[in-house]
Amino acid sequence: MKFENSKKLYKKAVELIPGGVNSPVRAFKSVNREAPIFVKKGQGARVWDEDDNEYIDYICSWGPLILGHNHSKVLEAVNEIIANGSSYGLPTRYEVDLAELIIETVPSIEKVRLTTSGTEATMSAVRLARAYTQRNKILKFEGCYHGHSDALLVKSGSGLLTDGYQDSNGITDAVIKDTLTLPFGDIEKVKEILLNRDIACVIIEPIPANMGLIETHKEYLVELRKITEQTGTILIFDEVISGFRLALGGAQEYFGINPDLTTLGKIIGGGYPVGAFGGKKEIMDLVAPVGRVYHAGTLSGNPISAKAGFATIKYLKDNKDEIYRELEEKTKYLVENIKKLAEKYSVKICVNSLGSLFTIFFTDNEIVEDLEDSLKSNTENFAIYFNTMLEDGIIIPPSQFEAHFLSLAHTNEDLDKTLISIEKAFKKIGEKNGK
Template sequence: MNYKNSKDIFEKAVNIIPGGVNSPVRAFKSVEKEFPIFVKSANKAHLMDEDGNKYIDFIQSWGPMILGHNDERVIKAVQAAVLDGCSFGLPTKKEVELAELIISMVPSIEKVRLTTSGTEATMAAVRVARAYTKKNKILKFEGCYHGHSDSLLVAAGSGLLTEGYQDSNGLTEGVLKDTLTLPFGNLEKVEKLMEKEEIACIIVEPIPANMGLIETKKEYLEGLRKLCTEHNTLLIFDEVISGFRIAAGGAQEHYGITPDLTTLGKIIGGGYPVGAFGGKREIMDMIAPVGDVYHAGTLSGNPISVTAGFETLSILKNTPSLYTDLEAKVDYIVEGIYKLSEKYNVPVCVNKAGSLFTIFFTDKKKVETLEDVMASDTTKYSKYFNAMLENGVVVPPSKFEAHFMGATHNEEILNETLSAMEKAFIEISK
């Protein structure tokens, strides 16, 4: 592949934007590529870069593009909305309609507030939890990522793991003291900690997807629910990724567990900037202007984002078969990966949930903890990434992220992907 234009753009970018990118994982650093591809356009399951290369896309904007890029129904709705004006700083009917739709789909949400990003949603949810419980400390799990507000950048996953650290620099001692962390999946440790610490909330990705994908056991989430109820601690499900991806009602519907608060993002904006947090009425009514927990935003509930989100969620709600299709496609690819693994003697463990999967290059039969993830082979992942790119498939540029399957990945595209994977496995086996 020729990447000349991307390289030239990156050389310019790197002098004027830190690292040349506006979100670290885009830099391709951890997969040993000097510069990223710069995307010019996208359509359905494909991306086109500035050099005219065409790729099958398994990043899907890190989740939002579940319907594929440029879904005609979403575009049509957005085009109409744009002509009505793009931001008013006053409420619109569409915000109310989206709120209604979210409430109808996510079992635990009785009231919801829109934000501009997932980061704002988790930040505000933690603030409300502190106000509601009158406690300061929060508990999060190592390798889970909840956006980049200070208190959630401790022992974090995603781009931080990719960059080789977990606590961001620039956090105060107070923040570090108030954010308690434990390994994901160990209920006993949570139980012990809660006996001695007063904790406002446990925030968790019910299906972690930011240390690579981890398959969650239902009993673990049930255990967290029980402990939170016993200790007057709020349970926050961060469903920014799992929401509308694992099922139309997110992981909470899939597992039948009711968190006190839920944070959302990505899909609810249909590719435009958005986030949301919601939950029990009595908790949500602590937020200004009803209560005195402040949350605001010039672009919160932006009319264009809300329109794209409403259209996307409506389609998801009205097409339940979409989820079984997505899962079947993931199963097909995962089965293919295990066959290649055997054929070329490249041991892997593939974790999957709904429309998400991660390939770990490892001898382990199960990858269940951050430790297991860390022990998987980074060099092999880099080879995999680069071979896939050369063969026209963009996969996550980090072993700590998930592959995202979309509605427009058809049989032909899946078979093309498996052919590219075969070439990647041959490369790795050398």
């Protein structure tokens, strides 16, 4: 395979853009490559790069493309309005349509505000929780990523972990002091904090997918709901990834637990820039212009994003039983066979999966249930896995600390081709370990 055009573009990009990328997770640094691939187009489960290499895609834009690239319903919806104009700074019917559909489908949301990104959604939800409770401190979990606002970049996951750290420079001590963190999964520690201090909110990825995928136990979320209720703490489910992916109504429907506030992104924009936060009317009515919790955005609720998101959710809703069953079956098929291949080549792994998400941790640990476990993974073995897949025409997230995303467009043949490449990768890793 040739990567000349991507390399040339990267050489130019690094002179113009920090690290040559507009989001750190796109860099291929941690998988020992000279340059990332630059993508030219996508269709179904595939993307093509600037050198015309074709890949089966397990990044799927980091989650939004649950229907695959360029799904006909989404394309049709966008084409229907794109010639009318782009954005008006005035309300459009498409925002109302999307809000209605979100409220219909996400169990705990009674009112919703659209934003331009997930980062904005979580930042605003935290501000809202602080205003509602009139408390300052917040609690988050190590390795959970909630976008890149100051308060939430403490002990964070995703691109930070990939680059080998967990906190960003440039954040004041005062902000850091107000963000308490705990390891994921230890309910007793949560109780200790909430019962002894005034905490505005607990924000959690109900299924953490930014330190690799962690399989949440329902009891943990049930207990979290109980203790937040008991202490008047706002519970925020950050469903930017899990929303519309784990089930139509997200993790809250899947686990049957209603948070006070929910943040969304990714799928609700069908691949276009978006985010949203929503919840109980009583809380949401503190948002400006009704209340005095300020949130605004020149492109908030952009009509193209709203239309693409509506088309995506509508399609999911109309076919939900088949879609979520099919996605789960395909993921299970991959995961079961991955485990068999690991055994065959004596490669030590732990595979976590839920719905259409999975992560292969290259680790001796039999279970990976928090950041500490995840960080024990062998990133060198991961790099071998990544590179073998890439050179075989399969693109997976370029980091051990992310999840693979399956879409409806992945066919059984794609899965079998993927398994052939995984076998090659495991054989290489097994041989290296045997030496």
